Amino acid sequence: MFIEIQTNSSVPIYLQLAQQLIEGMVRGELNPGDSLPSVRAFAADLGMNMHTVNKAYHYLEEKEFIQIVAKSGVIIQPNGIPKASANQKRQIADQIRPLLAEGLVLKLSEEEMVGMIHELVQNIKEGK
Structure with a gap:
Protein backbone atom coordinates (compact mmCIF):
# COMPACT_ATOMS: atom_id res chain seq x y z
CA MET A 1 0.00 0.00 0.00
CA PHE A 2 1.35 3.41 -1.01
CA ILE A 3 1.06 6.24 1.53
CA GLU A 4 1.32 9.81 0.24
CA ILE A 5 1.39 12.68 2.73
CA GLN A 6 0.79 16.23 1.54
CA THR A 7 2.82 18.46 3.84
CA ASN A 8 1.19 21.64 2.50
CA SER A 9 -2.34 20.37 3.26
CA SER A 10 -4.54 21.90 5.95
CA VAL A 11 -5.38 18.32 7.03
CA PRO A 12 -3.06 17.23 9.88
CA ILE A 13 -0.50 14.60 8.92
CA TYR A 14 -1.80 12.04 11.44
CA LEU A 15 -5.28 12.36 9.94
CA GLN A 16 -3.96 12.02 6.38
CA LEU A 17 -2.22 8.81 7.44
CA ALA A 18 -5.33 7.47 9.19
CA GLN A 19 -7.53 8.33 6.21
CA GLN A 20 -5.19 6.54 3.81
CA LEU A 21 -5.18 3.45 6.00
CA ILE A 22 -9.00 3.56 6.05
CA GLU A 23 -9.03 3.80 2.25
CA GLY A 24 -6.70 0.78 2.14
CA MET A 25 -9.31 -1.11 4.18
CA VAL A 26 -12.02 -0.08 1.71
CA ARG A 27 -9.99 -1.41 -1.23
CA GLY A 28 -9.11 -4.66 0.53
CA GLU A 29 -5.41 -3.82 0.70
CA LEU A 30 -5.74 -4.12 4.49
CA ASN A 31 -7.93 -6.96 5.71
CA PRO A 32 -9.25 -8.09 9.10
CA GLY A 33 -6.40 -9.59 11.09
CA ASP A 34 -3.62 -8.01 9.00
CA SER A 35 -0.75 -6.58 11.02
CA LEU A 36 0.37 -3.01 10.65
CA PRO A 37 3.99 -1.98 11.21
CA SER A 38 5.09 -0.92 14.67
CA VAL A 39 4.92 2.79 15.37
CA ARG A 40 8.70 3.06 15.22
CA ALA A 41 9.05 1.06 11.97
CA PHE A 42 6.17 2.85 10.23
CA ALA A 43 7.51 6.27 11.24
CA ALA A 44 10.95 5.35 9.89
CA ASP A 45 9.46 4.00 6.62
CA LEU A 46 7.39 7.15 6.11
CA GLY A 47 10.06 9.57 7.34
CA MET A 48 7.80 11.05 9.99
CA ASN A 49 7.71 11.50 13.73
CA MET A 50 6.73 8.47 15.81
CA HIS A 51 4.20 10.59 17.71
CA THR A 52 2.38 11.29 14.43
CA VAL A 53 2.04 7.58 13.64
CA ASN A 54 1.03 6.88 17.24
CA LYS A 55 -1.68 9.56 17.01
CA ALA A 56 -2.99 8.06 13.75
CA TYR A 57 -3.09 4.59 15.31
CA HIS A 58 -4.95 5.83 18.39
CA TYR A 59 -7.43 7.66 16.14
CA LEU A 60 -8.10 4.39 14.28
CA GLU A 61 -8.31 2.46 17.54
CA GLU A 62 -10.88 4.94 18.88
CA LYS A 63 -12.98 4.29 15.78
CA GLU A 64 -12.52 0.54 16.40
CA PHE A 65 -10.89 -0.04 12.99
CA ILE A 66 -7.73 -1.48 14.55
CA GLN A 67 -6.60 -3.10 17.78
CA ILE A 68 -3.42 -2.11 19.54
CA VAL A 69 -2.19 -5.07 21.57
CA ALA A 70 0.64 -4.28 23.97
CA LYS A 71 3.86 -6.07 23.02
CA SER A 72 2.07 -7.81 20.11
CA GLY A 73 1.47 -4.95 17.70
CA VAL A 74 -1.27 -3.35 15.72
CA ILE A 75 -3.82 -5.35 13.74
CA ILE A 76 -6.81 -4.52 11.59
CA GLN A 77 -9.96 -5.41 13.57
CA PRO A 78 -9.70 -9.24 13.44
CA ASN A 79 -13.46 -9.88 13.42
CA GLY A 80 -14.04 -7.38 10.65
CA ILE A 81 -15.55 -3.95 10.95
CA PRO A 82 -19.29 -4.03 11.62
CA LYS A 83 -21.87 -2.02 9.73
CA ALA A 84 -22.21 1.56 10.97
CA SER A 85 -24.38 2.07 14.03
Missing part, protein backbone atom coordinates in the same frame (compact mmCIF):
# COMPACT_ATOMS: atom_id res chain seq x y z
CA ALA A 86 -27.07 4.75 14.17
CA ASN A 87 -24.69 6.89 16.24
CA GLN A 88 -21.86 6.49 13.71
CA LYS A 89 -24.21 7.39 10.85
CA ARG A 90 -25.27 10.51 12.76
CA GLN A 91 -21.63 11.50 13.37
CA ILE A 92 -20.80 11.13 9.68
CA ALA A 93 -23.89 13.16 8.72
CA ASP A 94 -22.84 15.87 11.18
CA GLN A 95 -19.42 16.03 9.50
CA ILE A 96 -20.87 16.15 5.97
CA ARG A 97 -23.58 18.74 6.70
CA PRO A 98 -21.33 21.86 6.75
CA LEU A 99 -19.75 20.83 3.44
CA LEU A 100 -23.17 20.40 1.84
CA ALA A 101 -24.27 23.78 3.17
CA GLU A 102 -21.15 25.35 1.70
CA GLY A 103 -21.89 23.70 -1.65
CA LEU A 104 -25.44 25.03 -1.57
CA VAL A 105 -24.19 28.56 -0.84
CA LEU A 106 -21.90 28.17 -3.85
CA LYS A 107 -24.97 27.32 -5.95
CA LEU A 108 -24.11 23.66 -6.48
CA SER A 109 -27.21 21.66 -7.23
CA GLU A 110 -28.18 18.56 -5.27
CA GLU A 111 -27.50 16.54 -8.41
CA GLU A 112 -23.99 18.00 -8.75
CA MET A 113 -23.20 17.18 -5.13
CA VAL A 114 -24.57 13.64 -5.42
CA GLY A 115 -22.45 13.24 -8.56
CA MET A 116 -19.37 14.47 -6.69
CA ILE A 117 -20.00 11.98 -3.88
CA HIS A 118 -20.47 9.15 -6.37
CA GLU A 119 -17.21 10.08 -8.12
CA LEU A 120 -15.33 10.28 -4.81
CA VAL A 121 -16.62 6.86 -3.72
CA GLN A 122 -15.42 5.37 -7.02
CA ASN A 123 -12.03 7.08 -6.68
CA ILE A 124 -11.58 5.70 -3.15
CA LYS A 125 -12.46 2.19 -4.29
CA GLU A 126 -10.08 2.45 -7.25
CA GLY A 127 -7.26 4.07 -5.26
CA LYS A 128 -7.21 7.32 -7.19
